[in-house]
Amino acid sequence: MKTDSCPIPTPQERSFLAIQQAAEQTMLEKVSRAISDATSEVATNVRDAGLGLEPTSEGYFMFAVQQATFVRLCGGNPDTLRGGNPEVGDHVVRNCRNIIDTYWKSQPAHTTMP
Numbered sequence: 001m002k003t004d005s006c007p008i009p010t011p012q013e014r015s016f017l018a019i020q021q022a023a024e025q026t027m028l029e030k031v032s033r034a035i036s037d038a039t040s041e042v043a044t045n046v047r048d049a050g051l052g053l054e055p056t057s058e059g060y061f062m063f064a065v066q067q068a069t070f071v072r073l074c075g076g077n078p079d080t081l082r083g084g085n086p087e088v089g090d091h092v093v094r095n096c097r098n099i100i101d102t103y104w105k106s107q108p109a110h111t112t113m114p
Helices: 013-050 058-073 086-104
Strands: none
Touching: 013 058, 058 086
């Protein structure tokens, strides 16, 4: 009889997953900190330069990370935006659409974009 359930991981697999998840959490914290640091740096430099302009928002830097990551996922060059695989890009976009449809459209909005 075939089941669709996930197999129980071995102790070695559980150890591997714990190591991987810890590294992933650290990486995501570093990215978040880098975005905050970049935002603060621009605000400080704009103020120190005496510019009467609104500093760059965190959203700008989040989109910069998102764009570079998307292009790299697709095998492209994030500096030129060239060379990516459109089929992989379509898969990534569908994954994002599935997140929206599955987790966000069926739930009330919790946060707004910065």
